Amino acid sequence: MEFDLAYLMAQGPALMRGLWLTVQVSAISIVLSIVIGLMGAAARVLKLPVLDKLVIGYVEFIRNTPLLAQLFFIFYGLPTIGLKLSLFWSGVLSLTLWAGAYQVENIRGGLETVAKGLREAAFSLGLTPWRFFRLIAAPMAIRVGLPSMLNTSISLLKNSSYLQAIGLAELTYVAIDRISMDFRTIEMFAAICVIYLALVLVLSVFANRLENRLNKPFRV
């Protein structure tokens, strides 16, 4: 079976709808996972009672179980205890929780590089722990942690393809659905690989710019 470009063109609109859903789910999840990362890392570094233990448990749980199992747990498991989320928000929740755990560690890694003396200096100047975290530690930690945060975000974007398993019509779902109807395997998988590649490259460019901007004060 040769490569059929006309077929691919005909599937363009369906692929674009899938792409749009992939972008939406991923963008929301990336933002939320970074919020979780910041809060979780703060809880760990500031050694907030109880909360820091909870964060440790959360990170270990997420990192040591498969994403697909977490996804099925949220989509099929939670409704049996009365929490039914829509397809879209089930997807967002599972990706957010998954990436959030990694972001906690990424940002915590950055926070570890903030010199102890800075914290002592801030506290002796009368800053509250929260203001120290917000104004001094977090910006420095993000600068250090950015490459690994980008890594996690890229993984999140790629892992959004798992959501086809619960029937969310994102990019991979569209491809698999069409293949099961039309058997045009090469065309569809080639197309979505190229689209994912382009998405990740765009994300990388964006992150590199951010990195440059955050590094401005440090340039010689």
Added chain:
Amino acid sequence: MTMTQFQTWTQFQSRMQSHSRRLPVLSTLAALAATVLSAGLASAQSLPPLPAAIKAAGLLKAGVRCDQPPYGYKDETGKFAGVETDMAIQIAAWAFGSPDKIELTCVTAENRIPQLSGKKVDLLIATLGVTPERARVIDFSKPYRWGGSDMLVAKDSPIKKLDDVAGKIVIMLKGSTQAKWFEDNMPKVDNLRLNTASDALQSLKQGRGDAYTHDAATLIVIAAKDPSLRLVGEPFAISDAAVGVRKNEAEWLAYVDAALDRMKAEGLYAKWVEKWIPADIRPFYTEAFEKPKPTAR
């Protein structure tokens, strides 16, 4: 090769073979009793020669379903079971002289055609509906039964007929006949397309969709077991089920067609339906194998 040519040819072959090939068959052991008996009953039903490539393999590599009772599934002990599984075993018995000369592979709706094209199996008896899309990629035998579609809904659902699903969410499997049918006939209906029948059933029971459409044959079994669900009962998308083989294997296709004819002539379908299907839901399946295809949307 046209059908008429082929049938005369079969008869010619059968006359040739009745002397030369039956003796070694007779000499093999007890498992063959049924085969020998039936061969004796209907000498006109002897089969054309096995293609060299299949013969060389020494056994039949068949793809069957493992999640579609009563056609193809695995029983409580994990053994292959069902009417279509027995069809595959019967072909192996005729082709190689023993029902053990078979290698069964579980195939799914998504992977069955790739499994065949990739030569992992030599034929599919796997609830495979005849569609023009599929016919472009593989060849079909003559149909051995028909199968329609139906919908499963919650017991108290307002959906009483097919048209009632307008504006509702219908759950279906990716790549299923029903997915194609809804795309062509009711494109406005909202779809939730999942990968497995168990995912679909789970989603229906959790209210993620208003109806779950699949082969009627499958849904009848579920509805009979689950009092919280009922069938809508308006058949649609009726299609023939046939054996799938790779393209350009005319000799093998002819063999399979002849084997199907022989199963019909010897009344084996009725026997298998009785063996695998509980009496209360049996009439539906008997009709699918024995009666002509009804007309519906």
